Amino acid sequence: xxxxxxxxxxxxxxxxxxxxxxxxxxxxxxxxxxxxxxxxxxxxxxxxxxxxxxxxxxxxxxxxxxxxxxxxxxxxxxxxxxxxxxxxxxxxxxxxxxxxxxxxxxxxxxxxxxxxxxxxxxxxxxxxxxxxxxxxxxxxxxxxxxxxxxxxxxxxxxxxxxxxxxxxxxxxxxxxxxxxxxxxxxxxxxxxxxxxxxxxxxxxxxxxxxxxxxxxxxxxxxxxxxxxxxxxxxxxxxxxxxxxxxxxxxxxxxxxxxxxxxxxxxxxxxxxxxxxxxxxxxxxxxxxxxxxxxxxxxxxxxxxxxxxxxxxxxxxxxxxxxxxxxxxxxxxxxxxxxxxxxxxxxxxxxxxxxxxxxxxxxxxxxxxxxxxxxxxxxxxxxxxxxxxxxxxxxxxxxxxxxxxxxxxxxxxxxxxxxxxxxxxxxxxxxxxxxxxxxxxxxxxxxxxxxxxxxxxxxxxxxxxxxxxxxxxxxxxxxxxxxxxxxxxxxx
Numbered sequence: 001x002x003x004x005x006x007x008x009x010x011x012x013x014x015x016x017x018x019x020x021x022x023x024x025x026x027x028x029x030x031x032x033x034x035x036x037x038x039x040x041x042x043x044x045x046x047x048x049x050x051x052x053x054x055x056x057x058x059x060x061x062x063x064x065x066x067x068x069x070x071x072x073x074x075x076x077x078x079x080x081x082x083x084x085x086x087x088x089x090x091x092x093x094x095x096x097x098x099x100x101x102x103x104x105x106x107x108x109x110x111x112x113x114x115x116x117x118x119x120x121x122x123x124x125x126x127x128x129x130x131x132x133x134x135x136x137x138x139x140x141x142x143x144x145x146x147x148x149x150x151x152x153x154x155x156x157x158x159x160x161x162x163x164x165x166x167x168x169x170x171x172x173x174x175x176x177x178x179x180x181x182x183x184x185x186x187x188x189x190x191x192x193x194x195x196x197x198x199x200x201x202x203x204x205x206x207x208x209x210x211x212x213x214x215x216x217x218x219x220x221x222x223x224x225x226x227x228x229x230x231x232x233x234x235x236x237x238x239x240x241x242x243x244x245x246x247x248x249x250x251x252x253x254x255x256x257x258x259x260x261x262x263x264x265x266x267x268x269x270x271x272x273x274x275x276x277x278x279x280x281x282x283x284x285x286x287x288x289x290x291x292x293x294x295x296x297x298x299x300x301x302x303x304x305x306x307x308x309x310x311x312x313x314x315x316x317x318x319x320x321x322x323x324x325x326x327x328x329x330x331x332x333x334x335x336x337x338x339x340x341x342x343x344x345x346x347x348x349x350x351x352x353x354x355x356x357x358x359x360x361x362x363x364x365x366x367x368x369x370x371x372x373x374x375x376x377x378x379x380x381x382x383x384x385x386x387x388x389x390x391x392x393x394x395x396x397x398x399x400x401x402x403x404x405x406x407x408x409x410x411x412x413x414x415x416x417x418x419x420x421x422x423x424x425x426x427x428x429x430x431x432x433x434x435x436x437x438x439x440x441x442x443x444x445x446x447x448x449x450x451x452x453x454x455x456x457x458x459x460x461x462x463x464x465x466x467x468x469x470x471x472x473x474x475x476x477x478x479x480x481x482x483x484x485x486x487x488x489x490x491x
Contacts, residue, residue, distance in 0.1 A: 110386025255344035284460035399475025437477035
């Protein structure tokens with residue numbers, strides 16, 4: 001019988017302890033074999049007649065402060081209603097050939113794993129942080145998508161295999177500052193200004209097609225010498241959304257091209273929410289007497305209720321809207337993307353960190369440049385499994401880190417809403433704090449389950465509560481002293 005792994009109990013915790021504990025518990029592959037590392041180091045930069053010279057284009061990368069693997073670089077120019085966009089994506093497939101040592105290992109991993117203070121890369125660092133990464137002032141092989149927009153609509157597009165040379169590595173905050181300061185003496189100002197002007201065009205297109213705009217609050221883990229763990233709300237920078245819109249555009253065009261040319265590939269699908277989840281949503285919304293039809297059949301319905309929740313200052317219910325959505329998944333059959341309101345979608349823009357994107361690159365390159373149609377159907381289930389694993393581990397690390405952060409709030413009375421009602425208790429999601437907890441009927445309430453039901457604790461209902469017990473090993477939290485609040489508390 002296989003022995004079940006146990007999470008280690010940590011006495012004096014650091015963030016590194018939490019991360020390493022989860023890595024070990026989940027049996028993640030770390031490091032690379034000597035043979036593979038040797039193989040990677042022999043993959044030197046080499047010239048190629050397949051790649052055009054686009055080093056004259058002043059591409060920039062915009063990423064997080066800690067990023068080292070730069071998959072994408074962007075450039076654009078707006079002139080009245082005409083816009084030209086160029087999106088360069090690392091040409092990983094030029095170096096990683098199907099079936100070689102690197103490819104075999106990357107396939108097993110499926111994706112990179114990103115933790116607060118550590119990255120387990122899909123590719124050896126020789127490639128992910130160097131040879132394939134679009135680092136500034138270095139010639140790098142790329143697949144470049146050139147797009148012409150007229151009055152916001154795609155008029156034509158073209159792919160290149162090209163050599164580019166990024167002129168700057170910008171963080172999200174740096175790009176935002178350059179745009180806001182409007183310092184014309186800054187050599188990057190005109191480049192950044194054009195990117196933001198293009199972003200406005202793309203954002204307007206997203207609104208027109210009714211892309212669902214949840215825009216939830218996100219939290220990041222901060223530490224002081226790794227021991228003092230805090231959670232802070234992530235800044236909502238326009239530069240994040242800028243890169244997102246550029247990448248969505250690239251993924252959409254590649255998806256459209258592959259589908260239109262009947263190329264077997266890996267599509268990114270997101271289906272409509274199941275009817276059971278929308279039924280529950282209707283019940284929740286009905287409690288708040290909001291001016292909403294209660295229908296959740298389209299992207300427009302979701303965007304409308306998001307607006308209404310914001311107007312009524314109950315945007316915290318966006319969490320329930322988010323959880324009502326189906327999980328996105330990879331498949332060989334295209335089913336469209338409900339959340340983005342798109343008929344075709346793939347993952348193309350991150351081949352350094354996602355194996356799905358590397359497969360899409362190979363399919364695109366074979367078809368567009370070599371006029372070959374593939375006949376293979378790559379494994380998909382493993383990619384979906386690895387993605388779920390990465391999400392689960394990331395969530396657990398965050399929950400455990402949160403549990404240490406919450407120690408300082410043991411006597412604090414929180415406000416939250418009922419997230420789930422089960423036969424053993426109710427789950428409550430805190431408002432303005434990034435955690436959920438369980439209030440058990442037999443320990444929290446001096447009554448039986450039937451009496452609790454009679455007291456009408458309902459999904460979405462606002463309550464007050466305190467923390468009773470925190471399990472720092474798995475991040476689970478028990479609650480008590482739960483009290484219902486009146487309608488006046490909803491505001």
